C-alpha cells in the first residue's frame with residue numbers, strides 16, 4: 001500500500017521526528033521515553049522539529 005495523501009505523509013514525517021536525543025550518549029529514544037534506552041540517563045532533549 002502506498003501513501004499518496006500529502007497530509008498523511010506530513011503526519012508520518014512529523015512522527016518520525018518526534019524523538020528524544022540523549023545528551024550523554026546521543027542515542028535516539030521515543031518521545032515518551034523518560035530514560036535513555038542505552039545508558040539509562042534521564043538527560044534527554046527533544047529532537048528539533050522544523
Ligand SMILES: [Zn+2]
Nearest residue numbers: 022025036039
Ligand atoms: Zn544515553
